[in-house]
Amino acid sequence: MSARPEIQSKDGRLGILLPGFGAVATTVVAGVEAARRGLAKPIGSLTQMNTIRLGKRTEERTPLIKDFIPLVEMEDLVFGTWDPIPDNGYVSAVEAGVLDIQHLDALRDFLETIEPMPAVFHKDYVRRLDGPNVKSGRNKMDLAEQLREDIRRFKSENDCARLVMIWCGSTEVFLRTGPAHETLEAFEAGLEADDPSIAPSMIYAYAALKEGVPYANGAPNLSADVPALEALAAENGVPLAGKDFKTGQTLMKTILAPGLKARMLGIDGWFSTNILGNRDGAVLDDPDSFKTKEESKLGVLHHLLQPDLYPDLYGNLYHKVRINYYPPRGDNKEGWDNIDIQGWMGYKMQIKVDFLCRDSILAAPIVLDLALFLDLAKRAGWSGVQEWLSFYFKSPQTAPGLYPEHDLFIQHRKLKNTLRYLGGEELLTHLGLEYYDD
Numbered sequence: 001m002s003a004r005p006e007i008q009s010k011d012g013r014l015g016i017l018l019p020g021f022g023a024v025a026t027t028v029v030a031g032v033e034a035a036r037r038g039l040a041k042p043i044g045s046l047t048q049m050n051t052i053r054l055g056k057r058t059e060e061r062t063p064l065i066k067d068f069i070p071l072v073e074m075e076d077l078v079f080g081t082w083d084p085i086p087d088n089g090y091v092s093a094v095e096a097g098v099l100d101i102q103h104l105d106a107l108r109d110f111l112e113t114i115e116p117m118p119a120v121f122h123k124d125y126v127r128r129l130d131g132p133n134v135k136s137g138r139n140k141m142d143l144a145e146q147l148r149e150d151i152r153r154f155k156s157e158n159d160c161a162r163l164v165m166i167w168c169g170s171t172e173v174f175l176r177t178g179p180a181h182e183t184l185e186a187f188e189a190g191l192e193a194d195d196p197s198i199a200p201s202m203i204y205a206y207a208a209l210k211e212g213v214p215y216a217n218g219a220p221n222l223s224a225d226v227p228a229l230e231a232l233a234a235e236n237g238v239p240l241a242g243k244d245f246k247t248g249q250t251l252m253k254t255i256l257a258p259g260l261k262a263r264m265l266g267i268d269g270w271f272s273t274n275i276l277g278n279r280d281g282a283v284l285d286d287p288d289s290f291k292t293k294e295e296s297k298l299g300v301l302h303h304l305l306q307p308d309l310y311p312d313l314y315g316n317l318y319h320k321v322r323i324n325y326y327p328p329r330g331d332n333k334e335g336w337d338n339i340d341i342q343g344w345m346g347y348k349m350q351i352k353v354d355f356l357c358r359d360s361i362l363a364a365p366i367v368l369d370l371a372l373f374l375d376l377a378k379r380a381g382w383s384g385v386q387e388w389l390s391f392y393f394k395s396p397q398t399a400p401g402l403y404p405e406h407d408l409f410i411q412h413r414k415l416k417n418t419l420r421y422l423g424g425e426e427l428l429t430h431l432g433l434e435y436y437d438d
């Protein structure tokens with residue numbers, strides 16, 4: 001970032017494209033419509049509810065973020081989706097079981113109008129799932145072209161000024177970056193050659209970036225977190241963000257761990273286990289999909305606690321994460337954490353957390369905020385990885401060579417300072433010496 005960018009007009013409709021129309025995606029769509037009809041508040045969304053302090057404390061300037069920086073209004077949002085399961089928004093939301101039937105019935109007329117387009121899907125990447133609403137094509141490049149055509153058609157049919165895409169599809173099996181991901185040329189050759197290391201989520205990301213549509217990945221699979229797609233984002237001037245929405249247990253972890261570290265308390269062990277019974281839980285019951293999630297969840301504490309800088313406090317930390325598929329719970333997950341900590345003279349203490357959490361209720365406002373902030377970034381002329389949106393992710397994508405910042409409070413400060421910067425206000429350092437000058 002150098003000179004402060006001019007932000008282009010927010011006028012016109014913004015299309016939010018959601019590959020994957022399951023629990024999270026239907027909860028976002030229903031919640032936005034419920035807010036538009038005055039039936040519910042968009043709780044958890046910074047773009048809708050948070051204020052931002054500007055200038056000195058004595059100036060008492062704390063507008064809502066949306067009144068400070070030009071963001072698209074909820075009235076101007078339209079939604080498009082793809083899913084191998086052809087259910088419309090109402091049927092899919094009932095199946096997901098996140099929202100009460102009374103809430104859904106009040107929105108039924110609207111939810112039924114949203115039907116998923118045929119997906120780019122292959123069972124090799126999400127083994128516990130199958131569905132008939134799937135595209136077929138000559139090769140992966142042909143499938144990418146079909147998605148690009150969907151994007152253009154959606155934009156014109158819905159009279160959108162701009163679009164963003166947020167992956168809300170299932171967690172794909174664990175993949176490492178390989179030769180096909182290294183450069184854009186290799187990636188495009190891989191699409192032509194049906195290279196197995198190119199997963200469906202990468203094909204969506206490629207199609208979005210080619211169409212100049214900002215892309216965020218709410219799942220832990222690689223998707224756009226590969227050099228080839230980062231290069232495409234830079235080349236086409238498109239913002240990018242990922243990976244894996246920060247909800248539930250990891251949200252708790254990134255709230256608690258920075259607090260314990262701030263007080264220089266040691267941590268010997270952190271055992272996290274979950275039960276959940278939704279479709280995501282069924283997918284994560286496959287060890288290869290779980291491995292993708294596990295890598296994402298495990299990275300958090302290591303980066304946050306910096307054991308190399310604090311070997312006495314965190315050098316022997318034992319961190320274990322378990323996810324257990326347990327159908328009776330549906331989307332209402334329960335997550336337990338046992339944290340073994342050490343204080344003065346090495347005396348041991350324990351913290352137990354039992355979070356009866358609704359994952360999709362925590363994820364939905366993230367999707368809304370990411371859509372509005374990615375559109376803002378695009379209008380500001382920013383491209384490539386948007387690290388200031390790390391606040392929303394379990395595995396924040398960063399520039400090559402940078403370690404990700406996981407501390408929720410640092411992420412929050414960075415997000416707000418980025419908004420102050422875009423709005424031409426002074427950044428807050430919290431030094432505050434001026435209040436004590438004579």
Ligand SMILES: NC(=O)c1ccc[n+]([C@@H]2O[C@H](COP(=O)([O-])OP(=O)(O)OC[C@H]3O[C@@H](n4cnc5c(N)ncnc54)[C@H](O)[C@@H]3O)[C@@H](O)[C@H]2O)c1
Nearest residue numbers: 020022023024083119169170171219245247279280359363
């Ligand atoms: N719920 C949360 O709080 C949360 C938090 C972090 C990450 N996530 C991730 O977000 C994603 C969505 O979660 P969910 O609870 O809505 O899961 P879900 O299983 O209810 O929905 C996922 C949907 O994606 C569809 N899908 C799978 N492959 C697809 C493809 N190639 N193209 C289009 N659609 C495809 C599935 O058919 C399904 O309907 C998952 O990857 C999950 O791990 C969720």
